[in-house]
Amino acid sequence: MTGPTKKWLLAYAVAAVIFAGIDALWISTVANNQYRSQIGHLLPASFNVLGAVLFYVVYVVGIVHYGIRPNDPKATLRSRVAGAALFGFFTYATWALTAFAILKDFPAVVALTDIAWGAAVCAAVTALTALLLRLGKPQPAE
Template sequence: MNVRTRNWLLSYAVTAVIFAVIDVAWITIVANRQYESQIGDLLAPSVNLAGAVVFYLVYVAGIVHYGVQPNHQAATLRQRVLGAALFGFFSYATWALTALAVLKDFPVLVALTDIAWGAAVCSAVTWLTATLLRRVLSRAGTPA
């Protein structure tokens, strides 16, 4: 396996773990309560596990591509975090603003909270992943 592929796959794995931990905490502590109180009548009785898994697999690839950028050594941490923030903002805004436009009585608060969360979580995950990988790879003698 070449170095670029290895860096990308390592970045994907680290990003996936960090994103899953943070997002599950967010869903458990904040989102579930807000969704139940604000859009409870729209919620399915149980989570569609296949849909959730596919979302995480695809979304993590986006964070790695637009945020972590493992094969762009010249990118600064600031550029990576900004790229991730924009990716999260636009991705979550697509969902939230579409819901606001087409779902009856969809709350503005839920839309704004989701958009802010998308930008914040992608930024934090990228910062943590890039910082961790830089330390790990520099110890291994591999450029981050």
């Protein structure tokens, strides 16, 4: 396995743990209550575990690719976080605005909250991962 591949996989692993932890906290303290009160009639008794696992596996690839960029020594912390925030904004907006457009009685507040969360969580995961892996700092001249 090459150095860049190892670096990418390490960034993926770190980001996955951070994202899962932050998202679990968000879901248990904010999102679950909001979803139950606003769209409870759309929710099943229990969530689809396979769907949740697949979401996290795939989504973290996007965070690493568009935000963390572990193999881009020229990327600053600011550019990494900005890329991640945009990734989160657009991906969560895709889901939330589609739901708002096609689901009966889907509240705008849920859509807006989800979009803001997507941008914020991706930015936070990227910042924490980059800082832990010491990415985004000026590289010494070769």
